[in-house]
Amino acid sequence: MPNDIPDEEVDRLYTELDAEAEAGGYHLNPDREFTRGLVCGLLVNRDRYGYIACPCRLATGRREDDLDIICPCDYRDPDLAEYGACYCALYVSADVKTGKREAEPVPERRPPRPERKKMREERESTSAAPSTLAYPVWRCRVCGYLCARNAPPEICPICRVPRERFERFM
Amino acid sequence: MDVVHVPGEDRGRVVLYALSTCGWCAKTKQLLTDLGVEFSYLYVDRVDPAEFDQALEEVERWNPRGSFPTLVINDEHVIVGFQEDAIREALHAK
Numbered sequence: 001m002p003n004d005i006p007d008e009e010v011d012r013l014y015t016e017l018d019a020e021a022e023a024g025g026y027h028l029n030p031d032r033e034f035t036r037g038l039v040c041g042l043l044v045n046r047d048r049y050g051y052i053a054c055p056c057r058l059a060t061g062r063r064e065d066d067l068d069i070i071c072p073c074d075y076r077d078p079d080l081a082e083y084g085a086c087y088c089a090l091y092v093s094a095d096v097k098t099g100k101r102e103a104e105p106v107p108e109r110r111p112p113r114p115e116r117k118k119m120r121e122e123r124e125s126t127s128a129a130p131s132t133l134a135y136p137v138w139r140c141r142v143c144g145y146l147c148a149r150n151a152p153p154e155i156c157p158i159c160r161v162p163r164e165r166f167e168r169f170m
Numbered sequence: 171m172d173v174v175h176v177p178g179e180d181r182g183r184v185v186l187y188a189l190s191t192c193g194w195c196a197k198t199k200q201l202l203t204d205l206g207v208e209f210s211y212l213y214v215d216r217v218d219p220a221e222f223d224q225a226l227e228e229v230e231r232w233n234p235r236g237s238f239p240t241l242v243i244n245d246e247h248v249i250v251g252f253q254e255d256a257i258r259e260a261l262h263a264k
């Protein structure tokens with residue numbers, strides 16, 4: 001890829017992501033060359049936007065608009081379950097990794113711009129709704145982890161994404 | 171906008187909207203190159219910020235999801251994603 005990220009940097013993030021993925025029950029695509037290309041894309045985006053936006057989607061550079069596509073994106077887990085790979089094929093399911101199943105092409109699950117805007121507005125209005133629960137319930141938008149406490153944890157204990165990826169669930 | 175033109179055999183007007191960081195876009199561009207057809211491509215993630223909206227709207231006109239790669243042949247046939255067979259067929263390059 002025509003981006004000048006040093007090889008060592010790509011290898012470093014690759015190793016980091018691989019260790020993190022395996023610890024959490026996720027897997028990087030075993031096609032090493034292809035995967036390195038995507039990791040390089042993540043680093044290009046980190047330089048450009050300040051966060052690792054999905055290499056296969058167009059980021060705007062406005063964090064609040066790109067939050068759902070900061071890797072791992074909100075769409076990874078449903079795509080892994082349905083197609084055996086995430087949209088970019090950076091992550092694959094265990095079956096795909098071991099060759100028991102072939103990854104299928106993944107259609108874009110992220111809604112188009114106008115729909116995203118509407119969903120965000122709805123989300124913002126529900127989180128403001130009053131509740132009769134002793135504690136609010138928060139949901140990790142990446143992996144679905146739920147917890148009942150005053151605020152979401154700083155880091156999701158399951159998939160390691162930061163607090164900003166949680167939404168009010170109940 | 172920095173549209174890059176790749177010379178080759180004329181199979182109609184072939185325009186590829188791609189991202190410079192995307193693995194499937196790279197594969198699509200490689201396929202077009204291997205097929206030896208004439209095409210143009212635009213890395214939408216690299217357009218000047220002042221032209222960002224215009225570029226994205228152009229992609230959405232062909233592909234309302236605004237996803238990549240989006241390949242447009244003769245201003246009518248749109249192929250979204252790295253669909254090797256569909257691309258070969260559309261370009262009569264089996």
Ligand code: SF4
Pocket residue numbers: 038053054055056069070071072073074075076086087088089090091
């Ligand atoms: S997990 Fe999502 S953001 Fe990360 S590479 Fe895969 S599709 Fe892109």
